[in-house]
Amino acid sequence: MPILEYHLAEGRYSDAQVGELLFASSRLYAEVLRSPIERVRVVAQCHRPEHVAVGGRLLSEGGAFAPYFHFLVLEGRPLDECQRLLAGFTDLVVDLLGAERALVRGGCWPIPPGYWAIGGTPASVIRTAEIAARAETDRPA
16 A cells, blocks of 8 residues: 655656655655555656746746655554654655755545555455454464
């Protein structure tokens, strides 16, 4: 389920910077959620400066470069994990892209497990099966 989307200004950052942001974010997401990194999806959407306004000014006309992001978690995740991700993704944008911290915005969207599918199967069904399998392997012989 871990999905993160960055919204950035096109032409402002190098491919290497964006690549490092994607890799570092993937590692952080997997670490905080204790999730296999294979489940993590991170994407950077780059928008033309004439298609983005910050504070009522187009970036192409001197508006501030103000990256934002949002990420999904299954409902029920502890608040502290979500807050660690909000702070961590902000730190990465500041450190790797040189963004002004006060301009970075981010959000966490919790999704009910019944409203999310993995391979077409509701996450609520998969989650129940995973919990049962863990309980079975943890049972004394």
